[in-house]
Amino acid sequence: MYKGERMVLRFSRGQRVAHWALAVSFFVLLFSGLTLMIPSLAPLAKGGVARMIHRVFAVVFMLVPVYYALADRKGLQALITESFRYDRDDLLWLLRMPRYFFGRVKGMPPQGRLNAGEKIHHALIILTFITISLTGLVLWFGKGNLSQNEFLGMVMLHDIAMYIMVILTIGHLYFTFVYGALQGMVTGYVNEKYAALEHAKWLASIKAEKTADGKLPQSKSA
Amino acid sequence: MTKQFGFLMDTSLCVECQACRVACQMQNQLPHNRTLIRFRFQETGSYPAVTNHITRITCMHCQLAPCVKICPTGALVKGENTLTYLAPERCSGCGYCAQICPFKVPQALDNRSYKCMACRELVEEGKEPVCVSTCIANALKFGERAELLKSAEKRVAALQKTFPNAQIYGREQMGGLGMLLILRDDPAVYGLPVAPRAAGELAFWKDSLQPTGFKLVGAALLATGASYAIASRNHRRELSEE
Numbered sequence: 001m002y003k004g005e006r007m008v009l010r011f012s013r014g015q016r017v018a019h020w021a022l023a024v025s026f027f028v029l030l031f032s033g034l035t036l037m038i039p040s041l042a043p044l045a046k047g048g049v050a051r052m053i054h055r056v057f058a059v060v061f062m063l064v065p066v067y068y069a070l071a072d073r074k075g076l077q078a079l080i081t082e083s084f085r086y087d088r089d090d091l092l093w094l095l096r097m098p099r100y101f102f103g104r105v106k107g108m109p110p111q112g113r114l115n116a117g118e119k120i121h122h123a124l125i126i127l128t129f130i131t132i133s134l135t136g137l138v139l140w141f142g143k144g145n146l147s148q149n150e151f152l153g154m155v156m157l158h159d160i161a162m163y164i165m166v167i168l169t170i171g172h173l174y175f176t177f178v179y180g181a182l183q184g185m186v187t188g189y190v191n192e193k194y195a196a197l198e199h200a201k202w203l204a205s206i207k208a209e210k211t212a213d214g215k216l217p218q219s220k221s222a
Numbered sequence: 223m224t225k226q227f228g229f230l231m232d233t234s235l236c237v238e239c240q241a242c243r244v245a246c247q248m249q250n251q252l253p254h255n256r257t258l259i260r261f262r263f264q265e266t267g268s269y270p271a272v273t274n275h276i277t278r279i280t281c282m283h284c285q286l287a288p289c290v291k292i293c294p295t296g297a298l299v300k301g302e303n304t305l306t307y308l309a310p311e312r313c314s315g316c317g318y319c320a321q322i323c324p325f326k327v328p329q330a331l332d333n334r335s336y337k338c339m340a341c342r343e344l345v346e347e348g349k350e351p352v353c354v355s356t357c358i359a360n361a362l363k364f365g366e367r368a369e370l371l372k373s374a375e376k377r378v379a380a381l382q383k384t385f386p387n388a389q390i391y392g393r394e395q396m397g398g399l400g401m402l403l404i405l406r407d408d409p410a411v412y413g414l415p416v417a418p419r420a421a422g423e424l425a426f427w428k429d430s431l432q433p434t435g436f437k438l439v440g441a442a443l444l445a446t447g448a449s450y451a452i453a454s455r456n457h458r459r460e461l462s463e464e
Contacts, residue, residue, distance in 0.1 A: 046311070048334075152423040152427060159431060159435060163438060
């Protein structure tokens with residue numbers, strides 16, 4: 001898609017490891033959990049195998065923010081603050097979101113390292129992550145000792161968080177493949193032309209760093 | 223629909239021998255520390271006027287069984303005779319039945335659920351469940367629920383001469399229980415819920431929330447699947463315009 005351009009670092013190693021650990025554990029949790037929701041998958045849940053897998057990967061899933069904090073504390077802080085802070089361009093971007101949905105990035109307001117859609121995605125993932133983790137822990141450690149209402153409240157919240165996460169993931173995969181963004185999360189580097197098109201304000205801030213100390217530290221040649 | 227079958231336990235006749243429990247363990251090949259029949263004992267009054275109340279903690283075979291509704295693997299099913307059967311080989315041990323049962327009967331242990339299996343093979347051959355055929359005190363009966371209710375009414379009328387609070391438990395609870403109990407006193411004395419219920423949220427969860435969630439996920443897949451070709455073509459066109 002983009003050829004012969006210089007590359008800029010968008011995702012640190014810690015961010016990429018955290019992303020993929022979360023992604024893999026999420027899908028394992030999803031499919032092991034679906035054995036209790038889709039009757040034709042029920043035989044896979046027999047004897048508690050799916051539950052064992054679900055619990056092992058729940059631990060991996062919940063340790064991702066811990067890993068992220070240890071590997072890249074500033075990255076985690078930036079992720080959280082950026083995800084909940086929206087400027088005027090972000091709001092305009094959201095208004096024009098239908099254009100972006102259909103593959104038109106030109107004419108969209110300039111964006112920072114995260115576009116407004118990614119911010120909403122991250123913000124909802126953070127909220128549902130907390131919900132699904134806490135309700136999951138209650139269901140795990142409270143098993144057999146919850147009242148009817150406590151139990152139903154927990155499973156319903158766990159379910160709702162799951163549906164939101166699945167829908168967000170579908171959207172996330174859609175935009176990844178429409179805009180060819182997979183490589184950025186694999187190597188950490190994005191094409192400078194891509195950055196100019198999709199994250200103009202972020203690219204400008206990196207360029208400003210460059211003029212301050214004479215070189216562009218986050219870049220390499222493609 | 224075939225007739226409703228059920229059990230009748232006359233708690234005033236039970237001699238606490240626990241032969242039913244042992245017979246059940248043998249029938250279902252359970253280890254000594256796993257049982258589908260537990261007991262609750264309660265003494266009321268003070269010496270010398272003491273009454274000992276006993277009841278079994280065992281599946282009540284609710285007509286409207288929340289365990290059957292909640293079971294995600296189909297291990298819990300209603301038989302045509304309205305008894306609640308458990309197929310352990312289909313059970314995942316999730317413990318949802320233990321959480322939802324208003325009588326706190328099923329136990330989730332060893333990655334499966336433990337609850338009365340109503341001696342399915344015997345019953346379908348026209349025989350009695352082993353707890354009933356074993357009972358030395360004739361405290362347990364098995365048969366058509368309507369017949370059991372009739373005989374329970376007679377027995378309660380007789381008991382009421384000595385125990386004015388004597389009553390049948392299970393006539394209406396949970397749509398009518400398949401395990402009818404003759405009690406000498408109020409249900410609360412026996413530790414039984416007077417008005418057991420399945421939380422309404424159960425039906426909301428299974429009948430509304432889950433289907434809606436699946437529909438929304440399906441809609442998201444459709445919307446992205448249908449737009450993908452257009453969106454990626456638009457994007458490639460914008461890139462080549464440079």
